[in-house]
Each structure stands twice: as C-alpha cells, then as structure tokens.
Amino acid sequence: MTAIPPDTAAIALGTPAFRRVRTALFLGGFATFALLYCVQPLMPLLSQTYRLSPAAASLALSAATGALSLTLIAASVLSDRYGRRPVMVSALTLAALLALLSAAAADFAHLVLLRALEGVALAGLPAVAMAYLSEEIEPEGLGYAMGLYISGSALGGMSGRVFAAWVGEAFSWRVALAAVGAIGLALAFAFWRSLPLSRRFRPRSLHPRVLAEGMRGHLADAGLPWLFATAFLLMGCFVSLYNYLGYRLGAPPFNLGPGATGMIFMLYLVGSAASTWAGRLADRLGRRRVLWWITTLMLVGLLLTLSSQLAAVVLGVALFTFGFFGSHAVASGWVGRRARQARGLASALYLFAYYAGSSVLGTASGLVWSVGGWGAVVGVLALGLLACLAIALRLRRLEPLPPAP
Numbered sequence: 001m002t003a004i005p006p007d008t009a010a011i012a013l014g015t016p017a018f019r020r021v022r023t024a025l026f027l028g029g030f031a032t033f034a035l036l037y038c039v040q041p042l043m044p045l046l047s048q049t050y051r052l053s054p055a056a057a058s059l060a061l062s063a064a065t066g067a068l069s070l071t072l073i074a075a076s077v078l079s080d081r082y083g084r085r086p087v088m089v090s091a092l093t094l095a096a097l098l099a100l101l102s103a104a105a106a107d108f109a110h111l112v113l114l115r116a117l118e119g120v121a122l123a124g125l126p127a128v129a130m131a132y133l134s135e136e137i138e139p140e141g142l143g144y145a146m147g148l149y150i151s152g153s154a155l156g157g158m159s160g161r162v163f164a165a166w167v168g169e170a171f172s173w174r175v176a177l178a179a180v181g182a183i184g185l186a187l188a189f190a191f192w193r194s195l196p197l198s199r200r201f202r203p204r205s206l207h208p209r210v211l212a213e214g215m216r217g218h219l220a221d222a223g224l225p226w227l228f229a230t231a232f233l234l235m236g237c238f239v240s241l242y243n244y245l246g247y248r249l250g251a252p253p254f255n256l257g258p259g260a261t262g263m264i265f266m267l268y269l270v271g272s273a274a275s276t277w278a279g280r281l282a283d284r285l286g287r288r289r290v291l292w293w294i295t296t297l298m299l300v301g302l303l304l305t306l307s308s309q310l311a312a313v314v315l316g317v318a319l320f321t322f323g324f325f326g327s328h329a330v331a332s333g334w335v336g337r338r339a340r341q342a343r344g345l346a347s348a349l350y351l352f353a354y355y356a357g358s359s360v361l362g363t364a365s366g367l368v369w370s371v372g373g374w375g376a377v378v379g380v381l382a383l384g385l386l387a388c389l390a391i392a393l394r395l396r397r398l399e400p401l402p403p404a405p
Helices: 016-037 040-050 059-082 084-102 108-122 126-136 139-170 173-194 208-220 224-249 258-285 287-304 310-338 343-395
Strands: none
Touching: 016 059, 016 084, 016 108, 016 126, 016 139, 016 173, 040 059, 040 108, 040 139, 040 173, 040 224, 040 258, 059 084, 059 108, 059 126, 059 224, 059 343, 084 108, 084 126, 084 173, 126 139, 126 310, 126 343, 139 173, 139 258, 139 310, 208 224, 208 343, 224 258, 224 287, 224 310, 224 343, 258 287, 258 310, 287 310, 287 343, 310 343
16 A cells, blocks of 8 residues: 655545545444444333343443543554554444444343443544544535534434334344444445545654653643533533433333334434534634534523423423534534644544543433432533533633644
C-alpha cells in the first residue's frame, strides 16, 4: 500500500472523496451504536430471566460503555501511530464477532464479560472517527461531516434498539443479540469498502512523554476541559433517561409491553436530523452561539416526561433527544476545531468523558430509581443539565482560536 503524502489538500464538500467519507462514517456510526446499545430495550427481559433489579440489569450496557471509555485513549494512541483506517476497520469487525458470541453467554456474568470486551473493541472507532474527520475534512465542512457521522450514530442507536426490542419480544434476547451481531459484521465489511485512505495523517510516537505532553496541552486549553465535562453530563443524562424509561412505560398508567416501549426509540430519527442541522448551524453562526440554547431544549424535554399523559411524555423525549444529539454534534465538532495537535488524543479524552458519563450516571440513576422512582431520576438529571447549561454559557465568552496555519 503506497503512503499518501501528508500535505495533500483537505477534502472539500461536494467532492467524490467527501461522499465516500460521508457514506463510510455514517455506516461506522450506525454500526457502533447499534452494537453498543442494542441491549438497552432488552434490560426488562434480562431482569425477568435472571431475576435482576433495573440497576443490576443495566450492567449489560454499563460494562460495555465503561470498558469503551477506559480504552479510548489506548485506541487513539494506536491510531496516532498506525493510522486511523486500520484501527477503525478492526474495531468494527471484532465488536460484531463479540456480539455474536454474547448471544451464547452461559449466564448473566458471562454476558457482562463479553459486553465489556465488546466495549473494548468498539473503542477503536468513535475517537478515531472524530480525529479522521478533523484531519481529512476542510474546516468549513467539519461541522456538517461530524453531524452526518452523529446522524448515523443516532440512526444506528435507534435501529439497534427497536430491532432488538421486536426480535427479543418475538423470540428471545439471545436471538436479538445474534441478529444485531450479524448485521454489524455486514456493516463492518461495507465500512472497509467505502472509507478512503488517510490523506493527511502523520504518524506520532508511542513514547509516554509524547502522550503526556499532548494530554497536558489539551487540559491546559481554555475550552477543552469544559467540553469534556459537557460530554460527561450530556451522555450521562441521555443514557439514564432511556435506561429507565422502559421500566416506567411498562408500569401504570402506561402498561406498555417491550415491543411498544421499543418504539419510543424511533425518536432517534429526531436526533439524526438534529445532529446534521446543528452541525451546519454551528459552522455558520459559531459554536458559542448555538450550544447553550440546544442544551436548554434538553432540559425542557426532560421536565415534560413527568407528565402522566403518554403524548406529553413522547413529546418530552423527542425534545430531549433533539437537544442531546444537537449538543453532541456541536461540542464534538468544537473539540476538533480547538485541538491543534494530538487530535486523536483530544477526541479520546472527549469520548472518555462521554462514555464514563454513560456508565457512571447510567448506573447511579438506577439506584435513584429504586429509591424515588421517575420523579427522583428527573430531579437528578435536571441538576446535571443545569450544570451543562452553566458550562455552555461560560463557553460563550471563550475567544475563538485564530485559523490554523
């Protein structure tokens, strides 16, 4: 394979290369989130099969997101040395194979272990994808490209959840996991065929000193640590709502079954549209002017879910989902713009916080649910979103960096 000169021009919007990148990263985001979150609607079935509390059943998801968060930095370092494309292709393929194996788990502990290994494998795509886009796409199109990637993530998260809910109700949770794993394997092949070779990648040393210097530089930045904190709170609140929404909708006054409850994940279509739209809006108006009010939409939607009327709950979840994916598209694109070196590491730090929030707040909210029900969960998540809003307002005062040379 011939190396491509690193000084090749960035990929511009509307070019054939951009369309290939768009297709590949859309498929990659789709597969990653389908594989990662397909167990979420199956949690009530796991509770029934193994006689688990909601918080205990959530370990099937938290083990994967926690392992992913802990290995993101290692995956980004490998991609900084050996290239973005090989790491991403290997990650998707291995994760799909582990999903197939998880369908044959001997017991719940075995399932949690396999899900954790799947999270380790998946770490090779999210952080690396952000770094790939930041390197390869021209700045004027970065927000749009990142929004398309997150749009694929939203559709994958929705499709994996809805499909698993239907198959799980019709057959079993084992059949659901096997089916999602098979689809993931097919998507990994399509991703490999579509993604262009890196044009602007420059290998970096694996020496710990280089890693430490890059980390110090990112943590000393005026904006990046606040964006990392935003990722922790946004994802923690988002996963917490969807983790326990199924339990609430399955109880009075709603009394919905797993298949009907799984339909709520169709609202990810709203998130898919929000991420692309918000990315383009941020490119046009500036991220400082967009992030704070999209975060406010999340808070409004969260409060609507306190209603006992199903229509109001659905509207609230729709606003919440729109706000989350829009905020994530803006914040993740902002990380790519502010990181001038070690971009793979910057992306990994953002996503470490992102998935750590999923694991920590996602499981902790289960304990809150056990004590105070849905009202208590909403109260805790509202505090998290208020902290997010405070950070977004602080970032409004952040001076933009001058254009990169």
